[in-house]
Amino acid sequence: MTNQNGHEVVLQDAIALLAAQTDDSVPLIIADPPYGIAYHSNHYKDKNPHAPVMNDWNFQIGRFLLECERVLVEGGALYLFSRWDVSPLWVPAIPSTLTLKTVIVWVKNNWSAGDLTGCFGNQYEQLLFIAKGRHLLRGKRWSNVWRFPRVSSTTMLHPTQKPVPLLERAIRSSSDEGDLVLDPFCGSGSTGEAAANAKRRFLLGDIDPHMVNISRARLGLSLLELDDRQEVEYTDYRPTVPDAASWGIHPEELRFVYDALAGNRERILGQLCLEPAS
Numbered sequence: 001m002t003n004q005n006g007h008e009v010v011l012q013d014a015i016a017l018l019a020a021q022t023d024d025s026v027p028l029i030i031a032d033p034p035y036g037i038a039y040h041s042n043h044y045k046d047k048n049p050h051a052p053v054m055n056d057w058n059f060q061i062g063r064f065l066l067e068c069e070r071v072l073v074e075g076g077a078l079y080l081f082s083r084w085d086v087s088p089l090w091v092p093a094i095p096s097t098l099t100l101k102t103v104i105v106w107v108k109n110n111w112s113a114g115d116l117t118g119c120f121g122n123q124y125e126q127l128l129f130i131a132k133g134r135h136l137l138r139g140k141r142w143s144n145v146w147r148f149p150r151v152s153s154t155t156m157l158h159p160t161q162k163p164v165p166l167l168e169r170a171i172r173s174s175s176d177e178g179d180l181v182l183d184p185f186c187g188s189g190s191t192g193e194a195a196a197n198a199k200r201r202f203l204l205g206d207i208d209p210h211m212v213n214i215s216r217a218r219l220g221l222s223l224l225e226l227d228d229r230q231e232v233e234y235t236d237y238r239p240t241v242p243d244a245a246s247w248g249i250h251p252e253e254l255r256f257v258y259d260a261l262a263g264n265r266e267r268i269l270g271q272l273c274l275e276p277a278s
Contacts, residue, residue, distance in 0.1 A: 002151045006180070006201035009192065009214045009221055014184035015060070017068035017205040026071045027179040028200075030170060032081040032162060062093040069095045071182075072132040077174040079104075080128040080141050081162070087126050094130060101129045102144045105167060127170070136147040137173050157188035157214055167194035175200055189215030 010017065014033065016055040025151040032138055069077050078098070082090055087103070104127035110123030127146070148166040167190055172183055183191035186204035188211060196219065206212050213223050 003139065003194075006220060007192065007221065008202070009186060009189060009204040009206075009215045009219065010032075011065050011207070011224060012065060012205045013207055014096050014101070014205060015063060015067060017182075017184045018064070018071055019180070019205075023070055023178075024073050026182045027073050027076045027181045027240040028171065028175040029072065029076075029078045029184075030167060031068075031069055031078065031183060031185055032160060032187065033061070033064065033185050035083060035086045065093055065095055065098065068130075069132060072098075074134045075135050077135045078128075078130040078132075079170045082126045082128055084126065084227045085129060086190050090128070099131050101131050103127070104144045104146055105128055107147045108146075111157050116181065123170060135174065137243070139172055140178065142169065144174065151190075157218075158211060161188055162190055164190050164194045168197055170190055171195055171198045171200055186215055187211055189218045204235070239250040 013022075014031075032246060038098065044083035050270045080090070091100060106125045106127055108123050108125075114122060129144075146166060146169065148163045151161045151163050171191075171194055175181060175198075178201065180201045180203060181191065181195040182203045184205045186192065186206045192215060194205050204215060206215070209224065215221075216223055
């Protein structure tokens, strides 16, 4: 059930959430899906206190994009976060009824560690701007280079959390007040905050129950009862799990970020009277 403002955050697999929507019903989708790198930081002296990003390598880009195409209204848009070594694998899967209009480059205020002596620091991520039919931008026409600081390590709640101002720019550029914004990989709920700021409705989903409750609390929604939670079902898909080291160090993989994240997440979970995921 959505609240009186038309907002909802659900515990549901992304494909299932999209499949539950009717054809041609969603004006805007913003998605930050797993990059398929079995993402888990190894930068700890002791055991990493964080579980790997849930189901990080079990993501079917082709099926996901087909569902996005089905639910988007004519003239709707999809903003899809990616990175330089993943987008070449994703772009060929874009259905012919969708058009990759441009790749927005998000330039951050700092860069990753990575190979300190053999490679340049990674300071950007990609945002694939994909349209269904003729999409008309609203407001100012921005360039495709967006400069926004990363989320501060003192406030970060999720390892791949995106800044609200960046999300709000996308929402204001590609939707109208009252429109529905769908984010099937919501993490800590930043898209919901950006949508509410822009007076849009939002439907968010995630398969991590702890992050769903963190999102719901952040966005003023009642929490899920622990006893009401059930294991999220998704289509079993088991390719060879890629070696994360062979992909290089993830842009978010900095030890100080994770140290701060651990403290922030423990604090929020404590406020919600939840136990951290094992």
